Amino acid sequence: MGGRPRSTPSSPKVRPAATSQPRGHGGLAALTSEALSPETWPAFARLVEKHHGIFGGCWCISFHLGPDEGKRTPAQYRAMKEARVRDGQAHAALVFDGPDAVGWCQFGPTAELPNIKSRKAYDEGRGELPEWRVTCFFIDRERRGEGIANLALREALRAIARAGGGSVEAYPEDVAGRKVSRSFLWGGTLRMFEKEGFRKTRKIGLHRWVVVRQIPPARATRGPNGQLDRP
Numbered sequence: 001m002g003g004r005p006r007s008t009p010s011s012p013k014v015r016p017a018a019t020s021q022p023r024g025h026g027g028l029a030a031l032t033s034e035a036l037s038p039e040t041w042p043a044f045a046r047l048v049e050k051h052h053g054i055f056g057g058c059w060c061i062s063f064h065l066g067p068d069e070g071k072r073t074p075a076q077y078r079a080m081k082e083a084r085v086r087d088g089q090a091h092a093a094l095v096f097d098g099p100d101a102v103g104w105c106q107f108g109p110t111a112e113l114p115n116i117k118s119r120k121a122y123d124e125g126r127g128e129l130p131e132w133r134v135t136c137f138f139i140d141r142e143r144r145g146e147g148i149a150n151l152a153l154r155e156a157l158r159a160i161a162r163a164g165g166g167s168v169e170a171y172p173e174d175v176a177g178r179k180v181s182r183s184f185l186w187g188g189t190l191r192m193f194e195k196e197g198f199r200k201t202r203k204i205g206l207h208r209w210v211v212v213r214q215i216p217p218a219r220a221t222r223g224p225n226g227q228l229d230r231p
């Protein structure tokens with residue numbers, strides 16, 4: 001397995017670089033991004049509660065769980081997720097519209113996200129494990145189709161770069177030429193990742209691919225007074 005990344009991302013508030021045309025509400029340019037953290041937990045929790053716990057109450061916990069961790073109640077999943085966030089063991093790029101979180105891209109060191117779908121096929125052809133995984137997206141159902149998932153992915157990759165970079169894997173669906181319910185696109189689409197420079201390596205499901213990219217570390221820059229600004 002690749003070594004644990006040098007550091008895990010902190011929680012800078014950044015204004016994402018919008019690359020799509022603004023649509024609806026204030027448009028992408030009005031959105032900001034922050035790391036999932038104890039400070040942003042209440043906004044994350046409000047978004048999950050608005051969607052009744054997501055996926056029957058999973059609270060975005062399933063990719064954190066090992067194979068022997070059995071089924072729990074939504075309240076237990078919520079408590080487990082919150083504990084992880086407080087311990088720095090759960091990462092996501094949250095997208096905000098003002099005070100409201102409107103979506104996220106979950107990522108993290110591979111050891112933090114041991115559980116992936118299509119595990120058997122994944123393990124059969126597996127080489128060295130990546131340092132990072134991007135495992136799940138969720139966007140407010142009232143805000144879909146605005147480019148927020150694309151934006152959340154870019155912010156997650158920036159956070160990985162700030163944390164020292166490394167090899168990143170994801171497991172998106174190829175949707176070319178077919179209609180797919182948004183509910184099944186929690187891993188994102190193949191095109192979303194290819195646009196961000198990921199390369200597909202092998203298929204682990206009918207339409208699911210393993211994609212990889214090496215993210216270089218973000219470089220510190222000089223501020224107006226010559227001081228080193230961390231990225």
Ligand SMILES: CC(C)(COP(=O)(O)OP(=O)(O)OC[C@H]1O[C@@H](n2cnc3c(N)ncnc32)[C@H](O)[C@@H]1OP(=O)(O)O)[C@@H](O)C(=O)NCCC(=O)NCCS
Pocket residue numbers: 054055058060136137138139140143144145146147148149150151175179180181182183184185186188189191192
């Ligand atoms: C799938 C999802 C993340 C997309 O979010 P979004 O903000 O609407 O996506 P964007 O507007 O940024 O679009 C991203 C890309 O996905 C594509 N896309 C989105 N929904 C799609 C669909 N149903 N079929 C095919 N492509 C789709 C868009 O066309 C876009 O492609 P492009 O970048 O090549 O133009 C969102 O619909 C969602 O949250 N679904 C529920 C997922 C879920 O339940 N997650 C929790 C699981 S525990």
